[in-house]
Amino acid sequence: MKQKTLTLKQLYKVGTVKLAEEGIEEFSLDAWYLLEYVTGVSKAMYFAEPERAVSEENADRYIDCIRRRAAHIPLQHITGEQEFMGYPFCVNEHVLIPRQDTEILVEEAIQVMRPKMKVLDMCTGSGCIVLSILKMCREKYYMTDLQGIGADVSEEALKVARENGRRLGVPVTWIQSDLFAKIPEEEKYDVIVSNPPYIETAVIDTLQEEVRLHDPYIALDGKEDGLYFYRRIISEAGKYLKTQGKLMFEIGCDQAEAVEELMKNAGYEQITVKKDLAGLDRVVYGTLQ
Incomplete structure (x- = not known):
């Protein structure tokens, strides 16, 4: 059975809940950074179209990033970058x-x-x-x-x-x-x-x-x-x-x-x-x- 397509809002919620459950201190912020990293969606774009569908490929990538962050791998090691x-x-x-x-x-x-x-x-x-x-x-x-x-x-x-x-x-x-x-x-x-x-x-x-x-x-x-x-x-x-x-x-x-x-x-x-x-x-x- 084909997996239901998730929206940006739904995917972000999945990320925040998972990171909060695993005790990540800045779970909301980290979930957002990873969503932006995977999809390239800015905050302005997100708030304009929270119901925009996310491709299955990007949804899978995001869930994998969240899984790694939930294991306390630093955010920067996932994205490969720090300002x-x-x-x-x-x-x-x-x-x-x-x-x-x-x-x-x-x-x-x-x-x-x-x-x-x-x-x-x-x-x-x-x-x-x-x-x-x-x-x-x-x-x-x-x-x-x-x-x-x-x-x-x-x-x-x-x-x-x-x-x-x-x-x-x-x-x-x-x-x-x-x-x-x-x-x-x-x-x-x-x-x-x-x-x-x-x-x-x-x-x-x-x-x-x-x-x-x-x-x-x-x-x-x-x-x-x-x-x-x-x-x-x-x-x-x-x-x-x-x-x-x-x-x-x-x-x-x-x-x-x-x-x-x-x-x-x-x-x-x-x-x-x-x-x-x-x-x-x-x-x-x-x-x-």
């Missing part, structure tokens, strides 16, 4: 999904960029930080002569970063490296930015299922106290920064004091802490003397 700084970035299980909190780091970095500067993004992942810095500096401030380098230990992550660079039309040099291991010492940078793994190992098992099961573990694990990578980067970065160069980090909301102390002990001055939109400490940066 960051207004740009679309492709993502998958090999990279941390770009988050709005990280935009604070990009915004602060843009403020210190000047023509002909060279920026290194350590633990680059999807490349969203360095690519957004270069893209926005080009579009807003006409700085077309900046150089960007993105380094990550994961070759799979760098594949994603390369694709994002291609899609955004931003040239960046990508280097597979365990932190500074393969970064030539003769290279000197004006700015080093980093969103390193900073979650305490013992805390990872308490995170949302979407994060602990689907974000790459190596992008989360900051070892016992969450500060392992800050220590390593701060201890080595001085060899790669120009005098008066900036070292800029995203941090966990309770790590500002510890990271600030590490930077002071390593000779950084003018150390600044910036808060995110929720009023939590999110970025720490300082100047190498």
Whole structure:
């Protein structure tokens, strides 16, 4: 017997009910995003024609997407994309999904960029930080002569970063490296930015299922106290920064004091802490003397 054709409204209801049953926090919003992703229907079109029939093929695709989201697979892993700084970035299980909190780091970095500067993004992942810095500096401030380098230990992550660079039309040099291991010492940078793994190992098992099961573990694990990578980067970065160069980090909301102390002990001055939109400490940066 042929399956009854479903309308947009009916299909959306199926999605919201299923996601709500499985405890998805933003079940209504996620069900909508997946409907838009599968059918290409905007909200204006939906409200104009909620009774529009959906093809059997698209209905099946939508139900499959809902099934995957109900299993707590991140929405972005289903659609393959996440917006960051207004740009679309492709993502998958090999990279941390770009988050709005990280935009604070990009915004602060843009403020210190000047023509002909060279920026290194350590633990680059999807490349969203360095690519957004270069893209926005080009579009807003006409700085077309900046150089960007993105380094990550994961070759799979760098594949994603390369694709994002291609899609955004931003040239960046990508280097597979365990932190500074393969970064030539003769290279000197004006700015080093980093969103390193900073979650305490013992805390990872308490995170949302979407994060602990689907974000790459190596992008989360900051070892016992969450500060392992800050220590390593701060201890080595001085060899790669120009005098008066900036070292800029995203941090966990309770790590500002510890990271600030590490930077002071390593000779950084003018150390600044910036808060995110929720009023939590999110970025720490300082100047190498």
